[in-house]
Amino acid sequence: MVVDVRTRPYSKYTPYFSKKPLEEGLKEYHLKYVYLGDKMGGKPDDPRFYHEGELLYHLLEDDDKYQEGLEELLKLAGDNLVVIMCSEEDPFHCHRHHLISQSLLKHGFSITHIRGNGDLEKVRSDYQARLF
Numbered sequence: 001m002v003v004d005v006r007t008r009p010y011s012k013y014t015p016y017f018s019k020k021p022l023e024e025g026l027k028e029y030h031l032k033y034v035y036l037g038d039k040m041g042g043k044p045d046d047p048r049f050y051h052e053g054e055l056l057y058h059l060l061e062d063d064d065k066y067q068e069g070l071e072e073l074l075k076l077a078g079d080n081l082v083v084i085m086c087s088e089e090d091p092f093h094c095h096r097h098h099l100i101s102q103s104l105l106k107h108g109f110s111i112t113h114i115r116g117n118g119d120l121e122k123v124r125s126d127y128q129a130r131l132f
Contacts, residue, residue: 001032001080003073005100006087007041034076039069042086042095057099070103077109089116097123 002022009019016025023033042055049060060066076082088094091101091113101111101123111123 001034001076001082002026003034003036003076003082003084004086005040005042005084005096006037007043009035009037011087032080034072036069036072039065040073040095040100042099055095057095057102060095061099061103066099070100073100073104074107077104083114091121091123 004019004022009022011017015021019035026033042060044055044060049056049063073082073084084096084100086094086096088096091097097113101113104111105123113121113123115121
């Protein structure tokens with residue numbers, strides 16, 4: 001299953017990664033597509049989640065809408081092998097790592113980022129990383 005967490009699930013550079021073509025293309029491989037970017041997207045329109053243009057992940061994580069999306073994701077992950085996708089290749093520049101992965105780690109999940117070159121990177125929580 002692919003869970004799309006892009007706030008805006010469209011691409012003018014790679015249109016086949018836009019929501020509808022991606023959903024249709026994944027069917028060919030018997031993969032389900034689920035969109036949660038409206039609840040878990042990393043570019044919310046609400047200015048209360050930003051300070052001087054920077055997204056404040058802790059505020060977004062506490063938001064009811066994000067928590068609703070997280071509950072949906074947890075339920076999906078309980079029954080499926082889930083890949084979370086966004087637009088940013090580098091997870092360390094993306095809310096997948098700084099927000100969603102951290103939320104999932106708190107629930108006991110193991111997280112591995114798949115990089116553009118196919119390398120796999122195991123994730124530790126930001127909190128754990130600061131301890132060492």
